[in-house]
Amino acid sequence: MEKTKRIVKLTVNKEIHEIAINVNRTLLEVLRENLSLTGTKESCGQGACGSCTVLLDGLPVRSCLLLAIEAEGRDITTIEGLSKGEQLHPVQDAFIEHHAIQCGFCSPGMILTATAFLDRNPKPTEDEIRHALSGNICRCTGYAKIIKAVKALADSRR
Amino acid sequence: MNKFSLIGKNMRRVDTTSKATGEAIFSADLILPRMLVGKVLRSPYPHARIRNIDTSRAEKLPGVKAIVTAKDTCGDKWGVFRYTQDQQFLPTDKVRYVGEEVAAVAAIDEDTALEALELIDVEYEMLPAVFSIEESLAPNAPLIHDAYPNNINIHVKIDVGDVEKGFQESFYVREDTFSAPEDSYFQGEPYAVVAHFDHSGNLEIWMPNAGPHLKAKPLSNVLKIPLNKVRVRKIRIGGAFGGRSEISPADTICALLARKSQRPVKIVYTREENSVCTRQAHSMKVKIKTGVDKEGRVISRDITCHMDGGAYSSTGPIAVSVPFLCMEQAYRMDNVRYNGYRIFTNKPIRGMFRTHGRAFACGVDLQLDMIGEHLGINPLEMRLRNARQKGDYTPTKSYVASCGMTETIQKTGEMSKWNEKWGKLPPYHGIGIGCNSVQTGFPMGIRGGSQAFIKFNEEGGITVISGVVDNGQGNDHMLIQIAAEELGLSPNDVQLINADTEVTPSDPGSYSMCETFIGGNAVRLAAQDARKKLFKYAAAALKVDCSVLDAKDRKIFVKDNPNQNISMSKVVRMALSRGEAISGEGSYWPKVDPRREWVENPSGQLSETFSFGTVIVEVEVDPETGQVKVIEAWASQDVGYALMPVVIEGQFEGGLAMGGQGGMLTEFHIWNDGRVLNPTQLEYKVPLAIDMPKINNIIVETIDPSGPYGAKEAGMSIAMSAAQAYCGAICNAIGVYMNDFPLTPDKILKAIEEKKGR
Numbered sequence: 060m061e062k063t064k065r066i067v068k069l070t071v072n073k074e075i076h077e078i079a080i081n082v083n084r085t086l087l088e089v090l091r092e093n094l095s096l097t098g099t100k101e102s103c104g105q106g107a108c109g110s111c112t113v114l115l116d117g118l119p120v121r122s123c124l125l126l127a128i129e130a131e132g133r134d135i136t137t138i139e140g141l142s143k144g145e146q147l148h149p150v151q152d153a154f155i156e157h158h159a160i161q162c163g164f165c166s167p168g169m170i171l172t173a174t175a176f177l178d179r180n181p182k183p184t185e186d187e188i189r190h191a192l193s194g195n196i197c198r199c200t201g202y203a204k205i206i207k208a209v210k211a212l213a214d215s216r217r
Numbered sequence: 218m219n220k221f222s223l224i225g226k227n228m229r230r231v232d233t234t235s236k237a238t239g240e241a242i243f244s245a246d247l248i249l250p251r252m253l254v255g256k257v258l259r260s261p262y263p264h265a266r267i268r269n270i271d272t273s274r275a276e277k278l279p280g281v282k283a284i285v286t287a288k289d290t291c292g293d294k295w296g297v298f299r300y301t302q303d304q305q306f307l308p309t310d311k312v313r314y315v316g317e318e319v320a321a322v323a324a325i326d327e328d329t330a331l332e333a334l335e336l337i338d339v340e341y342e343m344l345p346a347v348f349s350i351e352e353s354l355a356p357n358a359p360l361i362h363d364a365y366p367n368n369i370n371i372h373v374k375i376d377v378g379d380v381e382k383g384f385q386e387s388f389y390v391r392e393d394t395f396s397a398p399e400d401s402y403f404q405g406e407p408y409a410v411v412a413h414f415d416h417s418g419n420l421e422i423w424m425p426n427a428g429p430h431l432k433a434k435p436l437s438n439v440l441k442i443p444l445n446k447v448r449v450r451k452i453r454i455g456g457a458f459g460g461r462s463e464i465s466p467a468d469t470i471c472a473l474l475a476r477k478s479q480r481p482v483k484i485v486y487t488r489e490e491n492s493v494c495t496r497q498a499h500s501m502k503v504k505i506k507t508g509v510d511k512e513g514r515v516i517s518r519d520i521t522c523h524m525d526g527g528a529y530s531s532t533g534p535i536a537v538s539v540p541f542l543c544m545e546q547a548y549r550m551d552n553v554r555y556n557g558y559r560i561f562t563n564k565p566i567r568g569m570f571r572t573h574g575r576a577f578a579c580g581v582d583l584q585l586d587m588i589g590e591h592l593g594i595n596p597l598e599m600r601l602r603n604a605r606q607k608g609d610y611t612p613t614k615s616y617v618a619s620c621g622m623t624e625t626i627q628k629t630g631e632m633s634k635w636n637e638k639w640g641k642l643p644p645y646h647g648i649g650i651g652c653n654s655v656q657t658g659f660p661m662g663i664r665g666g667s668q669a670f671i672k673f674n675e676e677g678g679i680t681v682i683s684g685v686v687d688n689g690q691g692n693d694h695m696l697i698q699i700a701a702e703e704l705g706l707s708p709n710d711v712q713l714i715n716a717d718t719e720v721t722p723s724d725p726g727s728y729s730m731c732e733t734f735i736g737g738n739a740v741r742l743a744a745q746d747a748r749k750k751l752f753k754y755a756a757a758a759l760k761v762d763c764s765v766l767d768a769k770d771r772k773i774f775v776k777d778n779p780n781q782n783i784s785m786s787k788v789v790r791m792a793l794s795r796g797e798a799i800s801g802e803g804s805y806w807p808k809v810d811p812r813r814e815w816v817e818n819p820s821g822q823l824s825e826t827f828s829f830g831t832v833i834v835e836v837e838v839d840p841e842t843g844q845v846k847v848i849e850a851w852a853s854q855d856v857g858y859a860l861m862p863v864v865i866e867g868q869f870e871g872g873l874a875m876g877g878q879g880g881m882l883t884e885f886h887i888w889n890d891g892r893v894l895n896p897t898q899l900e901y902k903v904p905l906a907i908d909m910p911k912i913n914n915i916i917v918e919t920i921d922p923s924g925p926y927g928a929k930e931a932g933m934s935i936a937m938s939a940a941q942a943y944c945g946a947i948c949n950a951i952g953v954y955m956n957d958f959p960l961t962p963d964k965i966l967k968a969i970e971e972k973k974g975r
Contacts, residue, residue, distance in 0.1 A: 097246035098239015100455075102405050103488045107898040110405060138239035151237040155229055158863045161871065162689025163236025164405030164455030170237060193907040196898060198405050198456050199689050201874030202906040204867055 067131050071096065072140025086130050087111045087122035090137060098138035098167045102196070109195030112168035113137050119175045119194075138167035141174065149212055150174045157208035161199035169195045173209050183213055222769060223702045224926050227863040230694040231708055232453075232687065241453045244409035244423045245485045252411070253282050253323040255474050255484035256330035257467070258337050259494065260312035260319055263563035263891035264346035264359065267311055267339065270320055275336035280329035283478035284337070285470060286320045291441050297463060300816070301371075301530035303362050304566075306439060306466040307473075311344065313361055313528035314565050315892050316493040318466045323474040323482045346563035348891050350502060350523045353560045361528065361561040370526050371533045371559040375541065375819050377612040378552030383517025387508025389591055390517075395580030396502040397958040399525070399886045400879075402570065403903050406455020407491040412471040413481040419446045420472055425454040426716075427462045428726015430664065430684055433718040435464035440472055448719040457688035458875065459569035460496045462728040463531060467494075492896035496568035497886065499524040499536060499559075501576045505584055513585075513594045513602050517552040522577060526559040527566040533559045534815035535659070536567065540574030543937060544581050545611045546654035546827050547622065548603045553612045563891050569728060571933065572876040575940045575958050579881070582651050582941035587954055595639050596945060600626045600652050605829065607919070614810075615823045619921040619929070621855030622829035626652060628915045633833040633851040645838045646848075647950025651941020652831045655933040656824035657924075658731030660813045666806035667739040668722035671700060671747045673799040677771050677785030678710045681743070684724025685736035686716035690931070691864045692732050696740045698860060699925060703744030704751075705768025705785070722804075730930035733860065734826065735805050737925040742803025750799050754788045808923070826921045830854035830934025832873065832942040834910070838950040840969055843962030845882055845947055847908075852939065853915035857929030866914040868932025873912055877939030878904040881947075881959050 063083070069076050071094060078093050090096040090113070099122055102110035106124040113122045114136035141148040150173050153159070160166045169192065176183070176191040183191070188209045189202075197205060235241040272284045287309040296302035307318055320337050324330035347353040347361070353368040361368055384390050410424040420442065426432050429449040437444040454461070467484050474482040486494065501524045508517040520541065526533055537557040545553065572578070589599040605611075607620040629650070630636070638648050658665065670682040681700045687693040697711045714720055724739075725731055752763040755773040759766075759781055767776045774782035792799050810821025834850045852869040859865050883902035887894040895901045920927030940958075947960050953968040 091246075095248065096239070097242065097248075100243070100406070101245070101485075102407065102455075103898045105488070105897060105899055108405075138237075142238050147234070147237065151234075154237050155233045158227075158230065158233075158867050160230070160233040160236050161691070161867060162405060162454060162456045163233065163241055164243065164689075166236050167239050189906045189909075193905040196403075196405070196903055196905065198403055198458070198875065198903060199871045200867055201870030201872075201878075201904070201912065202909050203870040203912055204863075206906060 065128065067128055069127065069130060069135060071135045072137060080127055082126065082128055084127050085123055086113065086125045086127045089127040090122060096137045096139055100164055100167060102164065109172060110165050110168045112171045112195065114171055114175055117175060117178060119172045138171060141170065148174065150177065153208040153212040157204050157211060159200065159205040159208040165195060165197045169197060169205060177209065177213060181213060181216060185210055221702055223698050224860055227861060228708065230691055231697055232693050243406055243453045243455055244411055244425060247411045247423055247483065249411065249413060249481035252481040252483055253325060253478060254327045254330045255321055255323045255471055255482045256334055257318050257470060257484065258320040258334045260315060260317040262312060262341055262343055263315050264344040265312050265341040266344060267308065268342055269340040271338040272320065274338065275322060275333040278329065278333050278336060280325040281322060281333045282325065282480060283323040283474050284320060285473045285477060289473050289477065291439065293439055295435060295439055295464065296530050297532050298534060301533055303364065304529040306469040314563050316565060317528065318470060321470045321474055323478050346891060348562055348564060348888065350525050350560045353562050361563065365561060368561040369558055370530055370561050371537050371816060373534065373537045373555065373557040373816055373819060375555040375613060380517050380519050380552045380554040383552035384508040387516045388511045389588060390506065390508040391584065391588060392504065392506040393580065393584050393956060394502065394504045395576045395956045397500060397576035399500045399567065400498045400884045401492050401886060401901065402458045402460040403898065403901065404456035404458060404460060407488055408465060408467060408486040408495050409484065410467050410471040411481060411483045412475040414476045414479065418442060419448060421448045421450060422468065422472060423450045423452040424468055425457065425461050426686060427457040427688055427728040428724065429686055429716045429718045430723050431462060431726045432464055432468060436468060436472065439469050449717065451716040454688045457727065458571040459728060462569055462726065465495060489896040493565050493893050496531065497565050498570035499526060499567040499574065501525065501574055503577045503580050505580050507584055507588065509588055513589060513592050513599050515548060515550040515603050518550050519554045521556045522558065524559045525562050525564065525567065527562060527564045529566045531566050531568045536569055538815050538819065540577035542823060543573060543578065543653050543655055545613060547605055547652050547829065549605055549609065550612060565893065571872065571936045572880050572940050573937065575880050578653060578937050579941050579944040579958055583944055583948060583954060586945050596650050597626060597630050597635050600650060605654065613823065614820045618826050618923065619857060619919040620829055621917040621919040622652065622654070624917045625829055625831035625853040625855055628917060629831045629833045629851045629853045632913055632915060633835065635833060638835065645840050645950050647946040648833065648835045649942045649945025649949055650831065650833045651938035651945060653934050653937035653941065654827050654829045655730055655930065655937065657734040657826050657828065657930045658725060658807050658809070658824050659729050660809040660811055661725050664723060664725050665809065666804055667724040667736040668804035669739040669743040671743045671801040673747065673789045675786060675790050675793060677789055679704065679706065680712045680714060681740060682721050683715045683736055683740055684721040685732050686727050688727050690868060692727060695733055695737055695860060699737055699740050700744045703741055704748055706771060710771065730933045733928050733930060734924050735807055737928065738805035739803045741925045742805060743801040746803055747799055747801025751788050754791045755783050758783050758791065825923055826929050828854055828856060828930045828934045830938045832877065832935060832938040834877065834942045834946045836946040836950055838947060838965060843966035847878065847910035850910050851913045851915065852935045853917055854932060854934045855917040855919050856931055857921040857924045858918050858927035859916050860926065860928050862916055865916055865931045869914045869935045870912050872932045872936030873939040874904045874909060876936035877943040878908055880940045881943035883959060883961065885959055
């Protein structure tokens with residue numbers, strides 16, 4: 060096992076981390092276990108649920124399906140990097156305001172997916188929002204308030 | 218006009234900012250110094266005798282710090298009830314399902330722990346196994362537990378009135394059978410436990426739970442340590458839906474590993490383990506015979522229900538009873554007989570679920586539709602004619618103190634334009650209705666009530682201490698909202714310490730929908746107690762009588778002259794200077810019949826009050842593919858009083874998604890000889906955002922006489938009635954009554970084909 064360890068340089072939330080990891084470690088494992096960024100959640104571990112979503116150069120990826128070494132040289136954003144100090148990101152604020160969060164386990168992944176989506180499509184229809192968020196499973200809300208939060212934020216920017 | 222400052226108003230929940238930023242810590246996120254990774258070795262066989270377990274090879278693996286087997290336990294069997302003690306958390310004699318815990322390892326990392334599991338040699342003697350109710354009940358079927366003849370775990374028998382006479386007097390009688398396989402919770406958070414023993418023998422433990430005190434006492438029992446040494450700590454919980462009410466073998470195993478290694482241990486379940494080795498919902502087969510008069514009113518009903526309980530009792534007596542009780546609460550009937558059987562099989566263990574018994578609930582409702590069709594009465598009218606009313610007694614003798622069932626039916630009917638749609642929709646379009654009712658707590662003996670404390674600091678801020686747990690539904694905020702309302706504070710002035718068994722008093726837990734009614738009432742009483750003390754000092758300072766005072770915006774003032782006031786902090790300081798600290802204590806024990814027992818005596822007040830809900834949905838079925846598109850849904854529940862309407866809407870929407878969209882269209886487990894073939898979200902289809910229809914929420918308020926501000930519970934009746942509404946709408950769309958749920962495209966297509974062939 061030790062032989063396969065490699066030093067990787069990861070840029071996470073604008074911070075550079077040099078860490079020695081086994082090459083088979085997923086980005087999810089490294090974020091949670093090496094960097095203590097536990098806001099990124101594991102729910103299925105096989106890319107089905109979207110709970111472990113992080114942004115890679117601004118695009119959502121499932122960190123459970125990505126090896127950490129594949130993220131080298133890329134710009135990684137986790138939920139911890141979305142707010143700026145005490146200032147919440149507008150998507151976080153909209154999720155709180157519109158009660159899009161219940162148990163909160165899927166929220167980090169859902170918020171990051173919504174953030175990347177709104178960056179690409181600032182004026183979406185409700186149908187487009189539903190499609191964009193359908194890779195993220197929420198078991199509590201029935202999605203109604205999540206869709207509402209994203210729609211309200213997009214509408215407020217018009 | 219709402220006379221409250223906070224109650225009945227929408228506001229940001231206190232817990233959601235931390236959840237939006239990644240700050241919220243769930244059990245798997247905990248990191249403690251020197252923490253080890255725990256992994257569980259599970260049975261590969263559905264039924265086998267354990268001949269020997271040899272851990273010597275695993276023990277020699279570098280990095281392994283502790284291994285536990287049945288030898289490390291006291292060997293006791295555990296059960297929720299005295300008469301259901303049948304499960305050892307590490308079995309000594311045999312395994313009874315694929316996935317049952319056999320041994321566990323704590324090691325320095327996950328790879329080492331997994332490698333060690335492979336080095337444990339278990340000698341099994343295979344035994345014949347049974348995988349269905351029919352196989353289990355067959356003569357000469359292998360016995361799963363020696364103490365339960367014929368593999369019958371529980372038999373609940375209820376017989377009220379004269380059922381046979383009722384059928385004789387009925388204008389129309391029909392009998393139908395309905396069935397459904399197992400479904401699962403799929404909480405976002407897979408089960409996880411962190412346990413730590415200190416050298417004084419104190420256990421500190423974190424896990425998702427629906428009642429920390431419901432975890433602490435069994436842990437104390439099976440670990441043979443005093444209850445005050447078991448400290449179940451508060452942690453964020455990623456959903457429960459009924460699946461996290463009981464002690465889990467993982468709790469005990471993690472504690473045993475922590476004790477043996479004298480280091481913190483964390484066990485995190487995989488998704489597969491969460492699906493197979495926690496709890497599932499029962500599969501069931503239910504025969505319903507109903508007799509009605511000419512107007513469609515139910516005169517007599519006879520129900521026989523068989524539930525596949527899996528390998529152990531779990532909450533068996535409750536699970537067998539609840540589908541029936543929900544039905545008897547929702548609908549009036551004078552004569553009713555119920556025979557509910559929970560049968561052991563060599564399959565994973567079944568427990569409570571947000572949608573109790575879809576075959577049962579949908580069967581009762583669909584049969585009302587069938588009867589209505591025979592009599593020429595539309596389904597909505599059938600519900601109105603049979604709806605439970607305030608002041609009634611249920612057949613098993615629960616008084617119904619408040620009831621908005623009729624109003625929920627009428628309002629959903631009006632808003633959905635039922636009368637304009639029923640019988641007038643285009644081909645393969647349908648509309649359906651479902652009604653249900655749930656409890657707000659059960660008789661739970663000494664665990665049935667909740668107690669709360671409040672203490673003031675000298676600035677006028679407070680700390681609320683309560684045993685209530687939040688699984689994500691918003692209980693933390695509910696407690697804070699109530700305390701702040703009573704004391705004229707803002708939620709920001711309130712700190713909450715809850716769901717920690719060392720610090721907080723006992724509480725029944727969030728299962729059985731009792732937290733608002735029981736825990737909320739306790740906090741309200743504690744706040745009123747503190748207010749009384751505050752007002753005593755304020756009255757003296759303002760030279761008025763206590764009775765003319767009120768509190769708002771951190772001030773105590775004279776109701777008729779708000780300018781005559783004194784700040785909260787000044788009052789607290791006055792009290793402190795005279796040697797009294799301002800605090801409050803409240804406890805609430807619901808008025809239930811303590812003699813009521815699930816099997817022995819299923820009669821008497823079950824719950825102090827009940828919620829009532831109606832769902833209507835409109836669907837379109839594609840006759841070529843059998844796919845169902847849900848066009849729109851209308852959900853209504855009598856919640857008593859809406860403490861925070863937006864939170865209640867969220868419960869309605871989530872309940873509709875799980876009970877209706879998932880529960881009636883896509884969710885079920887697939888099996889091969891006791892092995893779950895679809896344990897993850899890749900194959901088990903839970904609803905996605907793209908699947909969900911527009912949901913219209915209709916909150917009905919009946920102001921319950923005992924609930925806090927009249928509140929009851931916030932949405933469980935919706936989950937159940939949604940399944941029924943989906944079912945009715947699809948059957949209406951295709952013109953065939955289907956009796957095996959969920960209604961997947963293959964079954965729908967087959968029904969359409971069969972109808973064409975007729």
